[in-house]
Amino acid sequence: MTYWRHHLFEGRRSLGFAHFGVQHDDEDRTFPFEDSEADRVAQELGLEVRNPEDPDGLGTTFLLIEPVVTPEDLKLAVERNWWPALIQYDDLIIDIVDQDKIDHTPAPKTDPDLKPYIRAFEIATQATVATLVAGRERFSHPREMELVHRGKRPTVIGHLGLVADPGGWSFPPEDGTDHKSLVAMIRGPRMVTEYYECGPGRTSQIRGVFLADDSVDDLLKSTEPKQHDRWSETKGMGGVEDEAPEIARRVHAHTKT
Incomplete structure (x- = not known):
């Protein structure tokens, strides 16, 4: 999904909003990839393929392409805004991994300001x-x-x-x-x-x-x-x-x- 400003690209006007997925000819909507096709796309994007039968594999992955925020700033933002959920819910786990595979897991309990x-x-x-x-x-x-x-x-x-x-x-x-x-x-x-x-x-x-x-x-x-x-x-x-x-x-x- 993209959230760009209105712009022109190769003479065509764009609203800047788009979905990445499957489009059917008879419907003006975008649908998510499913099953083996979803696994294929995930692998091509460098994401780990998860087992839907494994409870530990349930969750949501966000892939940020050319982000304007650093992993450190994103970690800080998650800690400052979502620390109550991270403290209260043991099953809420947020991992932030940069392009070098370095983990920046939010840890609000270690922040003296919090x-x-x-x-x-x-x-x-x-x-x-x-x-x-x-x-x-x-x-x-x-x-x-x-x-x-x-x-x-x-x-x-x-x-x-x-x-x-x-x-x-x-x-x-x-x-x-x-x-x-x-x-x-x-x-x-x-x-x-x-x-x-x-x-x-x-x-x-x-x-x-x-x-x-x-x-x-x-x-x-x-x-x-x-x-x-x-x-x-x-x-x-x-x-x-x-x-x-x-x-x-x-x-x-x-x-x-």
Whole structure:
């Protein structure tokens, strides 16, 4: 699949969007290669042929041709955006292999910058049964909301875990860096939607995780733009119920209290 800009090639105008696969004469669609033909194409592209009967062979392979991103940057992006899923799901395995067959497997647990977020995720997941370190960790949740699609019943919209390091990174040196307190906003797919700025962090920094409840997952998803990089508080958007941006507003307000 390609996502190029509109362009001209040999006098022909192209939208820049294309699929690589099989096209039938009677249908204006592209179909994936199947069975032995798929194995043949995979081998020609230098990919390992997998056994569909082996559970370890199940998954998806992306081949990036002439990529504009380095394997190291891709590894970092996966770690920073997908660490909740990598932490929670043992069967989610992501391998990044460059053209020299060097493996760049994401390892979020070894990233010191992610360590406080991972701990905050544990707190938000364990909720009221979490064992907290006094003066360093905190658990809370926004006030329950009476949602129309839940029959006006009081509904928990999520949990917040916060972490501080009074003797370390919470009090960074005055080196001109614009320090901020950040909370990772996470919902069902366990992807970080946004690192939400909940405070300037001029005197002290915190790191946190807001884990949305499954009952509001679809509503929060509906507020996200195409990039899926924030929960919008804007009302009146097409196809978005009015209470969806209100949930986003409640979440943002709670992280700042």
